[in-house]
Amino acid sequence: MLQAIVNGCIFDGESVHEHKAVLIEGEHIVAVVDPEQVPADIGASYDLEGGTLIPGFIDLQVNGGGGVLFTAAPTVDSLRTIGAAHRQYGTTGFLPTLITTRFDVMREAVSAVAEAIAIGTPGVLGLHLEGPFLSPERKGVHDAGKFCQLDQTGFDILTSLQVGSTVVTLAPELTSPQMISRLVEEGVIVCGGHSGATYAQTRDALAQGLSGFTHLYNAMTPLQSREPGMVGAALADDDSWFGIIADGHHIHPAAFSVAVAAKKRGGALLVTDAMPTVGSPDTSFILDGNTIVASEGRVTNAEGTLAGSDLTMLSAVNNAAEFARLDWFEAVRMASLYPARALGLERELGAIRPGFRASLLALDSAHRIRASWVNGAMA
Secondary structure (H helix, E strand, C coil): CCCEEEEEECCCCCCEEEEEEEEEEEEEEEEEHHHHHCCCCEEEECCCCCEEEEEEEEEEECCCCCCEEECCCHHHHHHHHHHHHCCCCCCEEEEEEEEEECHHHHHHHHHHHHHHHCCCCCCCCCCEEEHHHHHHHHCCCCCCCHCCCCCCCHHHHHCCCCCCCCCCCEEECCCCCCHHHHHHHHCCEEEEEEEECHHHHHHHHHHHCCEEECCCCCCEECCCCCCCCCHHHHHHCCCEEEEECCCCCCCHHHHHHHHHHCCCCCCCEEEECCCCCCCCCCCCCECCEEEEEEECEEEEEECCCCCCEEECCHHHHHHHHHCCCHHHHHHHHCCCCHHHHHHHCCCCCCCCCCCCCCCCEEEEECEEEEEEECCCCCC
16 A cells, blocks of 8 residues: 655755655655655655654664563564564664573574574564673673584574674674674674674674774773774774764763764764663662663673663664754754665665665654554554
């Protein structure tokens, strides 16, 4: 059935267009037209009431939501709950993220994501495996007792998801450039993170196909005058991207602004690193037997170590615009167009164009979410 979204502005991912309408058929956008070009016998229409239509947000790092931690319950039901929790804050596509765990749990997660994509679970775009191939020196709240070397068994798991996107976060200094190259050849998107890598080691990994960095600044070697570290390599490289958490707790707003200004446009991506408290009345949960508490925007363990975030993508967009003094629509690109490019989905998602998936957000004049569409289905 053909449906139309009318009576507002359209931000297509690059520019804002006044007095346009978007036509959707099935899962895809078929046209962006003038109002008088909307067919008279349209099956259904949505009135923006002078608001704005933008591409839906894409989050590459979602640990949980709606009271569910994906690592603790790697099932299709969990993915459905997490997706619904984040959708109310604008996330129409996400990578469920598995925190360091055992190989058997990793296999369960791969199977759950494959099934979720097969049956069309809203929003699931693939899987982010954050560990267990990480550095004990930069473990954060990950269980270092589960860290291990990336061997053939691990390689087979990392390359086993045959649908959607697979992102892997690893410490490049603890594996070989050849292993990184092999993963990339199999279509895996390799990111550096939870790492003690030097600048030179990070550059070597980039040369072998490492293309992203997980939550820039956090759990990686810092930028220093004589040793730029992983942060320096991430900021200096024009061909890679980094995820960054704009909650004001993981990094200072000034550090956020410096990172965005230093990076080539399109290389800074907003991620939430969200935990189960997002979209849930619960303020605590259990991770590896430890109680994690969300309070005043911070999510920490008993020692005060940050353990993911309580951040939503809409808040991340608003914070990014404020922290880095960005045009608000550039912050939207950081949450939509640029993540789509990072996943190689820039011809499907992240923009409002004919042929693209109809994953969209309707906003009011205050940029509050009024409605969302995932692959043409409205909520």
